[in-house]
Amino acid sequence: MSTFWKTKIPQIMVLFFLLTLDFALSSAATNNSANDSNEKRWAVFTGDGHAGDCQCQGDDLRCVQRLGQWDPWGEYRCSYSHERRHGLADKHAPAHLMGDHVHDQGEWMVEYKYMSMAMAGNRSGTENLSTAAAFGFSGTNMLVAPTNMTMEMHMVHVMYGLRDNITAYLMPTWKSLTMDHMRNSTFMPNPPLAGTPFRTHNSGFGDLVFGALIRLYEGCDEELIFNLGMSVPTGDIDRRTTIPTGGMMNQEFPYPMRLGAGTFNARPGLTYKVYQDHGSFGLQYQTDLPVGTNSENYSVSTEHRLNAWYSWLPWDNLSFSYRVESLWKSDYNGADPDLPPFIISTNRPDMRGGEWVNFGYGAALLVGQGHLLNAEFVHPVYQSVNGIQLANDWSLCVSWSKAF
Numbered sequence: 001m002s003t004f005w006k007t008k009i010p011q012i013m014v015l016f017f018l019l020t021l022d023f024a025l026s027s028a029a030t031n032n033s034a035n036d037s038n039e040k041r042w043a044v045f046t047g048d049g050h051a052g053d054c055q056c057q058g059d060d061l062r063c064v065q066r067l068g069q070w071d072p073w074g075e076y077r078c079s080y081s082h083e084r085r086h087g088l089a090d091k092h093a094p095a096h097l098m099g100d101h102v103h104d105q106g107e108w109m110v111e112y113k114y115m116s117m118a119m120a121g122n123r124s125g126t127e128n129l130s131t132a133a134a135f136g137f138s139g140t141n142m143l144v145a146p147t148n149m150t151m152e153m154h155m156v157h158v159m160y161g162l163r164d165n166i167t168a169y170l171m172p173t174w175k176s177l178t179m180d181h182m183r184n185s186t187f188m189p190n191p192p193l194a195g196t197p198f199r200t201h202n203s204g205f206g207d208l209v210f211g212a213l214i215r216l217y218e219g220c221d222e223e224l225i226f227n228l229g230m231s232v233p234t235g236d237i238d239r240r241t242t243i244p245t246g247g248m249m250n251q252e253f254p255y256p257m258r259l260g261a262g263t264f265n266a267r268p269g270l271t272y273k274v275y276q277d278h279g280s281f282g283l284q285y286q287t288d289l290p291v292g293t294n295s296e297n298y299s300v301s302t303e304h305r306l307n308a309w310y311s312w313l314p315w316d317n318l319s320f321s322y323r324v325e326s327l328w329k330s331d332y333n334g335a336d337p338d339l340p341p342f343i344i345s346t347n348r349p350d351m352r353g354g355e356w357v358n359f360g361y362g363a364a365l366l367v368g369q370g371h372l373l374n375a376e377f378v379h380p381v382y383q384s385v386n387g388i389q390l391a392n393d394w395s396l397c398v399s400w401s402k403a404f
């Protein structure tokens with residue numbers, strides 16, 4: 001078997017596990033609701049003691065109202081109406097994702113999202129390395145090795161329904177990047193600093209993300225949404241710092257400390273969601289593809305993300321999600337001539353790519369008049385990086401949103 005497929009095995013197994021789990025949960029729920037499960041699925045349930053749970057509207061076969069009481073397993077919830085879905089806590093995908101839902105014509109949504117991602121320690125392939133071992137590794141980190149990094153992002157996400165099936169969105173981003181380093185004991189530019197740590201920081205506007213979400217298909221309890229997304233290079237890639245050399249030299253920030261891609265990126269994606277009586281299930285394929293080369297003669301990683309998640313909805317206003325993500329990133333193309341590759345590994349365009357499998361645990365809460373609070377914690381369970389890079393440790397995303 002080729003090494004390509006060998007490295008894909010954990011991802012494929014995990015996705016298969018999640019699909020199996022979802023079908024098991026969904027068939028268990030169908031069995032629980034016993035009588036008329038067929039009718040219920042197609043939303044013409046008018047039945048028995050729970051008859052008041054649903055009212056159906058003419059021929060469109062969608063439940064528009066649930067008059068039920070406390071219903072911890074959601075067995076009698078009607079999940080088919082998109083109007084109805086707006087009142088449920090799992091109406092959005094887990095917090096780290098976007099492009100998963102559309103709005104009705106004329107409806108606005110405003111969201112504030114905060115993400116913090118931590119990277120800790122050096123890694124090559126699937127092996128962790130000490131800082132001592134990172135110095136000089138593969139002809140880089142000769143002067144300095146990175147040790148930790150934090151990437152914070154503040155995002156304002158505005159959506160507007162142009163048509164019932166077409167929603168436009170705009171998302172300006174603000175980035176705050178912090179990296180810790182250790183100077184090699186043979187550090188030359190400013191010898192008194194040899195063997196000492198230092199921290200660099202860079203913050204400002206990142207790239208501006210916008211696009212349109214086009215619902216290609218809507219069934220009674222499922223929908224398929226295409227994301228015609230892109231980004232424009234509003235993030236600065238030319239900033240400089242004198243901190244590494246203690247003021248001796250003014251150098252450009254290395255690749256991961258830059259605020260944007262420097263290129264226009266295409267960000268097409270596809271999301272499929274299934275609404276069940278007790279929750280919802282989603283699959284998403286999302287890309288980030290730089291177009292051409294930026295002013296510094298390189299282009300950032302092409303990214304492919306495959307996500308599967310399940311949101312369990314024990315109550316209308318509270319849901320819990322479990323998510324699996326497979327992420328593939330290429331190395332950078334080209335190279336910025338201002339970044340000497342031997343100094344530090346973050347100056348190496350051929351040490352940017354890799355493969356990650358992440359698990360995410362989320363919760364969403366609807367409070368007041370439709371305020372949705374969404375939070376998710378993510379950690380990697382598998383990561384294989386090209387060359388030597390900092391290892392991902394964890395990521396947290398929280399958001400507030402409201403549609404009106």
Ligand SMILES: [Cu+2]
Nearest residue numbers: 101103109159
């Ligand atoms: Cu929205």
